[in-house]
Amino acid sequence: GIQVEQSPPDLILQEGANSTLRCNFSDSVNNLQWFHQNPWGQLINLFYIPSGTKQNGRLSATTVATERYSLLYISSSQTTDSGVYFCAVLLPSGTYKYIFGTGTRLKVLA
Amino acid sequence: DAGVTQSPTHLIKTRGQQVTLRCSPKSGHDTVSWYQQALGQGPQFIFQYYEEEERQRGNFPDRFSGHQFPNYSSELNVNALLLGDSALYLCASSSRRDNEKLFFGSGTQLSVL
Numbered sequence: 001g002i003q004v005e006q007s008p009p010d011l012i013l014q015e016g017a018n019s020t021l022r023c024n025f026s027d028s029v030n031n032l033q034w035f036h037q038n039p040w041g042q043l044i045n046l047f048y049i050p051s052g053t054k055q056n057g058r059l060s061a062t063t064v065a066t067e068r069y070s071l072l073y074i075s076s077s078q079t080t081d082s083g084v085y086f087c088a089v090l091l092p093s094g095t096y097k098y099i100f101g102t103g104t105r106l107k108v109l110a
Numbered sequence: 111d112a113g114v115t116q117s118p119t120h121l122i123k124t125r126g127q128q129v130t131l132r133c134s135p136k137s138g139h140d141t142v143s144w145y146q147q148a149l150g151q152g153p154q155f156i157f158q159y160y161e162e163e164e165r166q167r168g169n170f171p172d173r174f175s176g177h178q179f180p181n182y183s184s185e186l187n188v189n190a191l192l193l194g195d196s197a198l199y200l201c202a203s204s205s206r207r208d209n210e211k212l213f214f215g216s217g218t219q220l221s222v223l
Contacts, residue, residue: 041216042214045214100153
């Protein structure tokens with residue numbers, strides 16, 4: 001089956017720093033989403049990005065589907081950015097289950 | 111616009127008991143998926159319901175079953191609970207009209223003692 005790996009697994013930043021999180025997937029995908037899971041367990045949608053680049057405030061994401069990776073950029077990090085970031089991919093037609101990556105646990109220090 | 115709602119938020123059961131978790135999808139969504147998230151891991155797909163039928167199932171035993179109602183809300187049932195069923199259970203809704211984007215509820219934390 002498809003493998004979805006994220007790096008780094010853990011990241012500690014000082015408030016105000018920038019970071020790049022990576023999601024590699026081993027097969028072609030139809031959809032890709034980035035989520036932030038806050039300390040209370042809520043999974044919050046960040047981006048729906050099967051290809052291309054999107055920006056939303058301090059966050060932006062890029063997916064290069066042909067090379068099977070996606071990047072999430074966090075600029076000027078804040079303590080509220082702490083939590084776990086997951087990418088999730090949906091395989092091409094015939095399946096309806098999203099496969100989640102291994103996650104990146106981010107801690108932003110004040 | 112109501113998001114995905116789940117109930118209850120927390121639940122404590124003992125081994126062998128049965129549990130029912132509930133989910134109402136986001137307005138305009140007709141598909142409900144259930145995920146199990148063990149501590150420190152990513153969500154794992156249990157199954158998906160569409161048009162009141164189970165459309166796809168992950169690698170979970172038959173003790174896990176579900177239902178979808180005509181109003182698109184859904185239930186997850188787990189029978190003969192095991193200690194290993196302790197986890198956060200997440201419901202997600204989606205729709206083809208919304209590019210199958212997943213939107214999650216806040217989850218039900220199940221503890222099996």
